[in-house]
Amino acid sequence: MPTPPPLRIDGAVQNALEISFDDLEAIPQPERIDDVSRFHPKRKGDGVTLESVLRQVRPLPEATYLTLHAEKDDFHVSVPLLAVRGEGVLVYKLGGKPLESADGGPYRFLIRDPAACHTAELDDCANVKYVSRIELSVGKGLDTRPSTDDEHAELHAKENG
Ligand SMILES: Nc1nc2c(c(=O)[nH]1)N[C@H]1C(S)=C(S)[C@@H](COP(=O)(O)O)O[C@H]1N2
Ligand SMILES: [Mo]
DSSP: OOOOOOEEEEESBSSOEEEOHHHHHTSOGGGEEOOGGGTSTTOOOEEEEHHHHHHHHOBOTTOOEEEEEETTTTEEEEEEHHHHHTTEEEEEEETTEEOOGGGTOSOEEEESSOBSTTSSSSBGGGOOSSOOEEEEESSOOOOOOOOSHHHHHHHHHHHHO
């Protein structure tokens, strides 16, 4: 796989950034989360804490929401910044190489301890695949998560079809 496009992080921040595979590789050990299958048995790869990249972009004090945008399939999730700060992981690597699209790459968001689908803000549905941009905002941003069992079943049918 060629080097993937960088991940853009912008909006209500002091220092909007485009973070590359190499930038993520440079994040030191205390912020690294190796082998996410340890806590999500069906998911694979190595990542870094969301906090380690937020520290680089410096959210404005008034920022209250964080939105994960997946341009690839037009899927978007907006969660309260305070709640997600300590819970988020950005997975970007598997077997020393960029995470493949089949595994949700090049950048896949994971919540350490998600609630069941559509039961809470930090639910399983918020584990966004193919993240292309992370946007900070004052107030909630775009959120296309399914809100009913029927919508949810429909989304998964599309994902698997
Ligand atoms: N880009 C993108 N991310 C997505 C989805 C999607 O349709 N598109 N579905 C979400 C939903 S509803 C769930 S439950 C989880 C499923 O993750 P899994 O395929 O690793 O089990 O991914 C989430 N991330
Ligand atoms: Mo979901």
